[in-house]
Amino acid sequence: xxxxxxxxxxxxxxxxxxxxxxxxxxxxxxxxxxxxxxxxxxxxxxxxxxxxxxxxxxxxxxxxxxxxxxxxxxxxxxxxxxxxxxxxxxxxxxxxxxxxxxxxxxxxxxxxxxxxxxxxxxxxxxxxxxxxxxxxxxxxxxxxxxxxxxxxxxxxxxxxxxxxxxxxxxxxxxxxxxxxxxxxxxxxxxxxxxxxxxxxxxxxxxxxxxxxxxxxxxxxxxxxxxxxxxxxxxxxxxxxxxxxxxxxxxxxxxxxxxxxxxxxxxxxxxxxxxxxxxxxxxxxxxxxxxxxxxxxxxxxxxxxxxxxxxxxxxxxxxxxxxxxxxxxxxxxxxxxxxxxxxxxxxxxxxxxxxxxxxxxxxxxxxxxxx
Numbered sequence: 001x002x003x004x005x006x007x008x009x010x011x012x013x014x015x016x017x018x019x020x021x022x023x024x025x026x027x028x029x030x031x032x033x034x035x036x037x038x039x040x041x042x043x044x045x046x047x048x049x050x051x052x053x054x055x056x057x058x059x060x061x062x063x064x065x066x067x068x069x070x071x072x073x074x075x076x077x078x079x080x081x082x083x084x085x086x087x088x089x090x091x092x093x094x095x096x097x098x099x100x101x102x103x104x105x106x107x108x109x110x111x112x113x114x115x116x117x118x119x120x121x122x123x124x125x126x127x128x129x130x131x132x133x134x135x136x137x138x139x140x141x142x143x144x145x146x147x148x149x150x151x152x153x154x155x156x157x158x159x160x161x162x163x164x165x166x167x168x169x170x171x172x173x174x175x176x177x178x179x180x181x182x183x184x185x186x187x188x189x190x191x192x193x194x195x196x197x198x199x200x201x202x203x204x205x206x207x208x209x210x211x212x213x214x215x216x217x218x219x220x221x222x223x224x225x226x227x228x229x230x231x232x233x234x235x236x237x238x239x240x241x242x243x244x245x246x247x248x249x250x251x252x253x254x255x256x257x258x259x260x261x262x263x264x265x266x267x268x269x270x271x272x273x274x275x276x277x278x279x280x281x282x283x284x285x286x287x288x289x290x291x292x293x294x295x296x297x298x299x300x301x302x303x304x305x306x307x308x309x310x311x312x313x314x315x316x317x318x319x320x321x322x323x324x325x326x327x328x329x330x331x332x333x334x335x336x337x338x339x340x341x342x343x344x345x346x347x348x349x350x351x352x353x354x355x356x357x358x359x360x361x362x363x364x365x366x367x368x369x370x
Contacts, residue, residue: 024122024123024124024125024126025120025122025123025126025129025131025187025196026120027218027219027220027221028047028118028198028217028218028219028220029217029218029219029220030046030095030217031090031091031093031215031216031217032081032091032093032094032095032215033091033092033093035073035081035093037073037081037082037083037093039073040072040073040074040075041070041073042073042081043070043071043072043073043079043080043081043095044070044071044072044073047118048070048071048079048116048117048118049067049068049069049070049071049116049117049118049119050067050068050069050070050071050072050077050078050079050100050114050115050116050117051065051066051067051068051069051115051117052065052066052067052078052100052103052112052113052114052115053065053112053113053115054103054105054110054111054112054113055110055111055113056110056111057109057110057111057205059111059203063105063110067115071116075102076100076101076102077099077100077101077102077103077114078097078098078099078100078114078116079095079096079097079098079116080095080096081093081094081095081096082094082095082096082213085138085140085213086178086215087177087178089136089178089216090136090178090215090216091215094213094214094215095116095213095214095215095217096140096211096212096213096214097114097116097148097200097201097202097211097212097214098114098140098202098209098210098211098212099112099114099146099202099203099204099207099208099210100112100114101207106205106206106207107206107207109205109206110205111203111204111205112203112204112205113201113202113203114201114202114203114210115197115199115200115201116199116200116201117151117197117198117199117200118197118198118199118219119195119196119197119198120195120196121193121194121195121196122154122187122191122192122193122194122195122196123192124192126187126191126192127187127188127189127191127192128187129186129187129221130184130185130186130187130221130222130223130224130289130348131152131184131185131187131196131219131220131221131222132182132183132184132218132219132220132221132222132335132346132348133150133152133182133183133184133185133198133217133218133219134180134181134182134216134217134218134219134220134335135150135180135181135182135214135215135216135217135218136178136179136180136181136214136215136216137150137171137174137178137179137181137212137213137214137215138174138175138176138177138178138179138212138213139173139174139175139176139212139213140209140210140211140212140213141209141210141211142172142202142209142210142211142212143204143208143209143210144208145204145205145208146172146202146203146204146208146209146210147170147172147202147203147204148170148171148172148200148201148202148203148210148212149168149169149170149171149172149200149201149202150168150169150171150181150183150198150199150200150214151166151167151168151169151183151197151198151199151200151201152165152166152167152183152184152185152196152197152198153165153166153167153196153197154166154185154191154194154195154196154197155194155195155197156193156194156195157193157194157195158193161195164190164191164194165185165191167183167184167185168183169181169182169183171200171212173323174212178215179270180216180267180270181270182333182335182348183198183333184222184224184289184333184348184350186224186289186290198217198219200212200214220346221345221346222335222345222346222347222348223338223345223346223347223348224288224289224347224348224349225250225251225256225261225288225347225348225349226250226251226253226256226282226284226285226288226349227248227249227250227251227288227334227349227350227351228248228249228250228251228281228282228298228308228351229246229247229248229332229351229352229353230246230247230248230353231247231248231249231251231281231282231302231308231310232281232282232300232301232302233298233300234295234298234299234300235294235295235298235352235353235354236294236298236351236352236353236354237353237354237355237356238315238318238319238322238353238354238355238356239315239356239357240315240316240319240355240356240357241356241357242315243315243316244315245274245312245313245314245315246312246313246314246315246318247281247310247311247312248268248273248310248311248312248313248334248351249279249281249282249308249309249310249311250266250308250309250311250334250336250347250349251281251282251283251284251304251306251308252280252306252307252308252309253284253304253306254306256284256306257307258278258306258307258308258309259278259307259309260338260339260342261309261336261337261338261339261347262336262337262338262339263276263309263311265335265336265337266311266334266335266336267334267335267336268311268313268318268332268333268334269318269321269322269332269333269334270321271313271314271317271318271321273311273312273313274311274312274313274314275311275312276309276310276311276312277309277310277311278307278308278309278310279307279308279310280303280304280305280306280307280308281302281303281308281310282301282302282303282304282308283299283301283302283303283304284304285298285299285301288349288350289348289349289350291331291350291351291352292329292331292352293329293352294329294352294353294354297351297352298351298352318332319355322355324355325355325357326355326356326357327354327355327356327357328354328355329352329353329354329355330352330353330354330355331350331351331352332350332351332352332353333348333349333350334347334348334349334350334351335347335348
């Protein structure tokens with residue numbers, strides 16, 4: 001999971017929708033195969049909504065917003081079900097999101113931010129739970145100067161729909177092949193009664209193409225686990241110019257038997273491990289989720305008497321998946337499953353790494369000029 005965010009406009013925060021009823025969060029899954037591609041109300045009938053925010057050309061001034069409205073299926077604004085863009089894992093039908101080209105302020109150079117999303121209300125019973133938003137995505141006809149992202153956001157209707165959480169995956173520069181992504185959120189007590197949205201947005205102007213394809217959307221409960229990249233090391237450097245394997249571990253504890261996790265299900269930033277083993281290499285540390293500081297959100301503690309599930313990942317494959325710059329601190333997400341015998345539920349974890357790209361910082365002579 002990449003956490004490189006595009007520029008977040010000050011008002012990208014709206015999507016003022018209070019249409020969900022008061023209830024605890026419920027899982028949601030959609031592969032779009034069962035929706036009628038020819039029905040203009042197919043997405044709306046599945047609960048999809050849209051909202052637009054409009055900004056000044058430089059993005060510094062919020063002009064106005066409109067919505068929420070039921071998501072259209074096709075036409076010039078927001079969203080549609082497309083056919084024939086999937087691979088074997090995506091099937092025949094996919095969601096495509098794009099700008100609202102019905103808005104004439106495109107011609108004025110105003111930035112149009114189009115949101116397409118599902119929403120629910122967080123209930124008291126959700127406190128202490130972790131929810132995982134997973135999806136597949138690939139590039140559509142998105143053109144330069146357009147930005148796109150997937151998100152989990154929460155809005156407080158008792159505070160003018162203020163944004164209280166905003167987690168994103170940048171989908172601006174995806175390849176034209178499918179890949180899988182995920183985001184997660186931990187439900188704190190202060191979120192009770194707030195609106196939780198999962199979805200996608202893009203920002204563009206002058207009718208610039210902005211399409212991105214999405215599929216295999218899942219929103220479900222997950223168990224957070226302690227992930228440790230390069231156990232015994234803090235900070236955790238990833239030299240993108242180095243070959244070889246990167247050690248990673250899911251740390252066992254009194255309340256987590258590492259043997260209950262299916263090693264083949266593990267994905268680190270979407271990358272599968274080369275191999276796995278069991279060894280006591282580290283000690284769990286908080287927070288399991290919400291890490292962001294590459295100096296302080298890691299530790300050097302080693303064995304603690306509990307068996308850990310260890311992995312080796314290909315450094316280059318992981319570096320390519322992250323696509324980060326030298327010196328950048330990256331939050332790397334992990335997903336996986338328990339074995340079916342232990343319920344088969346989802347797990348989620350994350351750790352922080354520092355990108356080391358010596359080729360980017362080393363100057364070499366060229367034609368006699370240094």
